[in-house]
Amino acid sequence: MKDINIVIEMCGSAGEGTISAGEILSRFMSAQGYEIMSFDSYPAEIRGFGKCVAHTRISSDPIYSPGKLADVLIALNDNHSISQLSALKNQGILIYDSQPARPHEEDKSVLGWVDPGIITYGIPLTMLAHRAAGSARGRNMVALGAIAAIFHMDKAGFTQSIEDRYSKKKKIVIDSNVNSFLEGFEWATKHIEKIDSFSFEGVTMPLQDEKLIINGNQLVARAALDANLKFYAGYPITPATKIMEILSKELPRHGGILLQTEDEIAAIGAVVGAGFGGIRAMTATSGPGFALMTEFTGLSVMAEVPAVIINSQRGGPSTGIPTKTEQSDFNAALSGGTGDCPRVVLAPTDTYSCYQAIVLALYLAEKYQTLVVVLLDFFLSNSIRNIDTPEKPSESLLNANIAPQPEELENYQRYKITETGISPRTIPGTPGGIFFSTGLEHDEYGRPNYSDKGHLKMTEKRFKKHGAVLSEAPAPQISEFDGETADIGVISWGSSAGAAREAVMLARKEGISAASFSSMMLSPFPEKELIGFSDKCKKLLVPELNFGGQFANFATHIIKRPLERLNFITGRPMASEDILEKMREM
Amino acid sequence: METIKSDYLDERLDQVRAKDFLKYRSGDLPTWCPGCGYFGIMDALYKACRELELKHEDICTISGIGCSGRTPIFINSYGFHTLHGRSIPVATGLKLAREDLTVFAVAGDGDALGIGGGHLPHVARKNIDITFLLFDNSIYGLTKGQSSSTTPHEMKTNSHPAGNPDTPLNPIKLALAYGASFVARGYAGDPEGMKTIIKQGIQHKGFSFIQILTPCVTFDKTNRTWKNLKENVYNLNLHTQADNMETAMRAAENEPFGVGLFFQDKDRLSYQDILRGLNR
Numbered sequence: 001m002k003d004i005n006i007v008i009e010m011c012g013s014a015g016e017g018t019i020s021a022g023e024i025l026s027r028f029m030s031a032q033g034y035e036i037m038s039f040d041s042y043p044a045e046i047r048g049f050g051k052c053v054a055h056t057r058i059s060s061d062p063i064y065s066p067g068k069l070a071d072v073l074i075a076l077n078d079n080h081s082i083s084q085l086s087a088l089k090n091q092g093i094l095i096y097d098s099q100p101a102r103p104h105e106e107d108k109s110v111l112g113w114v115d116p117g118i119i120t121y122g123i124p125l126t127m128l129a130h131r132a133a134g135s136a137r138g139r140n141m142v143a144l145g146a147i148a149a150i151f152h153m154d155k156a157g158f159t160q161s162i163e164d165r166y167s168k169k170k171k172i173v174i175d176s177n178v179n180s181f182l183e184g185f186e187w188a189t190k191h192i193e194k195i196d197s198f199s200f201e202g203v204t205m206p207l208q209d210e211k212l213i214i215n216g217n218q219l220v221a222r223a224a225l226d227a228n229l230k231f232y233a234g235y236p237i238t239p240a241t242k243i244m245e246i247l248s249k250e251l252p253r254h255g256g257i258l259l260q261t262e263d264e265i266a267a268i269g270a271v272v273g274a275g276f277g278g279i280r281a282m283t284a285t286s287g288p289g290f291a292l293m294t295e296f297t298g299l300s301v302m303a304e305v306p307a308v309i310i311n312s313q314r315g316g317p318s319t320g321i322p323t324k325t326e327q328s329d330f331n332a333a334l335s336g337g338t339g340d341c342p343r344v345v346l347a348p349t350d351t352y353s354c355y356q357a358i359v360l361a362l363y364l365a366e367k368y369q370t371l372v373v374v375l376l377d378f379f380l381s382n383s384i385r386n387i388d389t390p391e392k393p394s395e396s397l398l399n400a401n402i403a404p405q406p407e408e409l410e411n412y413q414r415y416k417i418t419e420t421g422i423s424p425r426t427i428p429g430t431p432g433g434i435f436f437s438t439g440l441e442h443d444e445y446g447r448p449n450y451s452d453k454g455h456l457k458m459t460e461k462r463f464k465k466h467g468a469v470l471s472e473a474p475a476p477q478i479s480e481f482d483g484e485t486a487d488i489g490v491i492s493w494g495s496s497a498g499a500a501r502e503a504v505m506l507a508r509k510e511g512i513s514a515a516s517f518s519s520m521m522l523s524p525f526p527e528k529e530l531i532g533f534s535d536k537c538k539k540l541l542v543p544e545l546n547f548g549g550q551f552a553n554f555a556t557h558i559i560k561r562p563l564e565r566l567n568f569i570t571g572r573p574m575a576s577e578d579i580l581e582k583m584r585e586m
Numbered sequence: 587m588e589t590i591k592s593d594y595l596d597e598r599l600d601q602v603r604a605k606d607f608l609k610y611r612s613g614d615l616p617t618w619c620p621g622c623g624y625f626g627i628m629d630a631l632y633k634a635c636r637e638l639e640l641k642h643e644d645i646c647t648i649s650g651i652g653c654s655g656r657t658p659i660f661i662n663s664y665g666f667h668t669l670h671g672r673s674i675p676v677a678t679g680l681k682l683a684r685e686d687l688t689v690f691a692v693a694g695d696g697d698a699l700g701i702g703g704g705h706l707p708h709v710a711r712k713n714i715d716i717t718f719l720l721f722d723n724s725i726y727g728l729t730k731g732q733s734s735s736t737t738p739h740e741m742k743t744n745s746h747p748a749g750n751p752d753t754p755l756n757p758i759k760l761a762l763a764y765g766a767s768f769v770a771r772g773y774a775g776d777p778e779g780m781k782t783i784i785k786q787g788i789q790h791k792g793f794s795f796i797q798i799l800t801p802c803v804t805f806d807k808t809n810r811t812w813k814n815l816k817e818n819v820y821n822l823n824l825h826t827q828a829d830n831m832e833t834a835m836r837a838a839e840n841e842p843f844g845v846g847l848f849f850q851d852k853d854r855l856s857y858q859d860i861l862r863g864l865n866r
Contacts, residue, residue, distance in 0.1 A: 230683070231679065231682065231683050233679060252861070252865040257682045257683075257858075257861065259678070259679070259682060261675065261708070262704060262705065262707070262708040263704065265672065265675065266672075266674075266675035266678070266704075266705055266708070267675075268675075269668070269669075269672045269674075269675025269676045269678075269679065270675050270676070270678050270679030270682070271679060272668070272676055272679065273648070273666075273675065273676035273677060273678060273679025273680035273681075273682075273683065274679040274680060274682065274683035275679075276646075276666055276676070276679075276680055277646075277679070277680045277683035277684040277687070278683070278684070279683045279684075281679065281683065295669055295672075296669065296672070299668060299669055303666065303668075305666075428643065428644075428646050428664040428680075428684060428687055429643055429644055429684065429686060429687060430643055431641070431642075431643045432643070433643065434642060434643060434662065434663065434664055435664065435665075436612075436658055436659055436664075436665040436666075436667070437665065437666045437667065438659075438666075438667035439667065439668065439669060440667065447614065447659070448659070
């Protein structure tokens with residue numbers, strides 16, 4: 001059966017419709033039954049003519065990473081596209097404007113910079129846009145029409161997707177976009193002599209239910225609402241702000257409250273307050289905000305009050321690189337703060353598992369009366385996937401608080417030591433259940449107590465929860481082994497896990513014996529499973545998006561043997577190509 | 587001897603309990619210094635709760651860190667001793683989550699105006715329906731006598747032995763400027779007067795700011811002493827025109843020892859009422 005796997009990038013200047021054209025392409029391809037993963041990059045500044053890139057990977061097979069290099073670069077803006085050529089494959093295809101409004105000086109034309117081997121298709125984008133709709137604004141649609149013709153995409157379906165995208169606009173807007181698309185399609189059909197081999201013709205995708213086209217932030221908000229979130233407090237910060245914006249609209253409709261606070265300390269403070277009140281509450285932030293929230297992590301764990309913090313990691317430290325992706329808050333999430341402070345840390349490994357992670361986070365925080373940190377990153381927050389609509393959480397995941405039995409209220413011990421470390425918890429308003437919580441070390445009644453034995457007992461109690469959490473945590477994802485063992489085992493976490501999994505699949509096709517391991521659960525960590533995995537691998541590799549190898553250091557402590565590292569801080573998501581190259585060298 | 591002493595105490599406690607005075611008091615004995623003004627504040631708080639017939643389980647007392655931080659331990663209600671300076675955000679989240687509860691936020695002068703000073707403007711302008719009690723003894727007590735945000739200029743303290751170089755904040759002026767809808771001052775030596783103010787604060791729908799003048803008998807021997815307070819404190823009697831911001835500001839500036847209600851805006855909607863209006 002014929003298949004296809006192609007990465008298309010459109011590069012333009014802010015305001016040229018680059019991002020919306022990418023979105024239409026993604027929606028159209030998803031409707032056609034293909035898997036898509038797209039990731040836009042745009043400047044951190046709001047105004048100006050910064051460089052925008054809409055990166056879309058389309059495949060007839062499952063996708064695990066966005067693809068490092070593009071097969072096709074559509075240059076809406078020559079100047080910006082010159083710097084984007086480095087992300088085009090050696091044998092890639094460049095589509096450029098052959099009749100720009102003003103002729104370029106030689107060194108400003110993208111065509112002047114292409115390496116031999118690149119296939120170039122010149123399309124008079126500006127001229128055709130004028131012909132179709134009387135202005136240059138439709139150049140992005142002309143370009144879509146051209147690639148539809150060149151790569152034999154379904155013209156009628158594509159037209160429909162454009163109509164759908166602008167369905168709420170005036171008819172003239174719909175018509176000019178559709179006409180521009182058709183103009184590009186007709187022109188390319190007539191004039192382009194195809195010398196590449198990409199074609200969607202003959203690729204048949206099975207009919208399926210309409211997929212959800214969604215990014216991580218949107219899915220997080222959806223999951224939180226489905227998981228009975230009733231309170232959100234937050235402070236704007238890239239790349240987490242969108243979660244707050246979606247919830248600001250949706251929470252009131254779901255009987256909840258959204259509070260925009262004066263800073264991140266107040267945000268987590270209010271979340272802890274709401275958690276003390278017995279409702280599900282969370283906040284979302286990024287590095288600088290997480291640093292501020294650290295003071296409350298200890299209180300949540302010590303006073304045993306449910307709280308969920310989402311940290312969508314960006315480039316750090318300090319203000320760092322706000323619009324680039326990185327995985328450098330692993331250490332901060334696992335151990336930020338002071339004292340022996342066991343908390344739960346989850347990191348979804350792909351867009352789909354963002355949903356599962358949030359449902360689980362709110363459940364675990366409530367049941368275990370503790371802090372749960374969910375690590376996303378800029379890439380997971382913003383990259384768009386088409387996924388099956390997730391199943392709503394079951395009732396048992398929605399009501400997790402363990403309340404005391406009536407007889408336990410006779411001499412109520414809020415911090416009673418139990419097998420699991422969970423002490424039955426009353427919520428304010430419960431007659432006879434009055435208690436006092438404190439960040440001071442305390443006895444089983446909650447009264448301040450600084451005795452050495454008491455401190456040890458209560459610390460052990462708080463650590464006990466880890467064992468219980470692990471017993472109901474999702475198992476790590478471990479790939480199949482070719483035989484009993486593998487030459488290379490790739491251990492990964494967070495958004496790098498997809499690229500790692502893909503790299504292992506590609507390596508095995510090349511005859512390299514390899515296997516992969518990733519775990520959504522970072523704290524407590526499934527140590528036994530990791531040791532079991534590493535025992536079956538001759539060499540180990542940890543790819544991650546930070547400089548110091550934070551997770552690699554952590555893993556070394558568990559498996560007690562050296563491992564190879566692959567670290568990038570380029571601001572781009574992990575690429576399977578890079579991992580594969582490293583595996584070949586190993 | 588020990589037994590006799592404890593028997594005696596138990597007996598006395600039973601007698602007082604029979605009179606219902608200790609209904610809102612918890613079983614734990616306060617750890618404050620003998621003669622501390624906070625005992626008077628607690629007395630007023632217990633009485634206010636009793637007279638309003640609040641159910642114990644519907645009261646939540648949230649505190650920060652410092653001598654005032656221990657307050658929730660000594661009141662028979664749900665209590666949460668949080669972080670230094672953070673009683674306001676925690677109380678805010680709790681009240682928004684549970685509108686049915688009466689929420690007290692308690693803080694000292696270091697707690698509320700120093701480390702937690704950034705939260706005060708926002709709880710005031712949002713008009714969160716909590717009652718905020720500022721235990722203002724103008725010194726850091728629990729860390730043993732350093733200057734706080736309300737320590738007088740040039741007063742000698744353990745952090746400024748040559749005299750405090752800073753100009754003190756005026757808490758009432760701040761609360762008024764931040765837009766608090768209820769601003770009052772009480773005096774730890776006058777539990778009856780304070781009780782009335784706290785009751786008004788609880789009943790006020792919105793953010794109630796109550797500064798309480800209280801001595802630190804251990805670390806302040808010169809400024810806010812019982813003697814000075816007794817000699818200087820008087821009733822403001824602004825009640826008839828408590829909706830007048832100009833009068834309130836003038837009193838805040840000129841009457842540092844005047845106690846009573848400075849300002850109240852009864853018409854202003856609380857945060858939750860505003861949300862209900864906006865989301866209708």
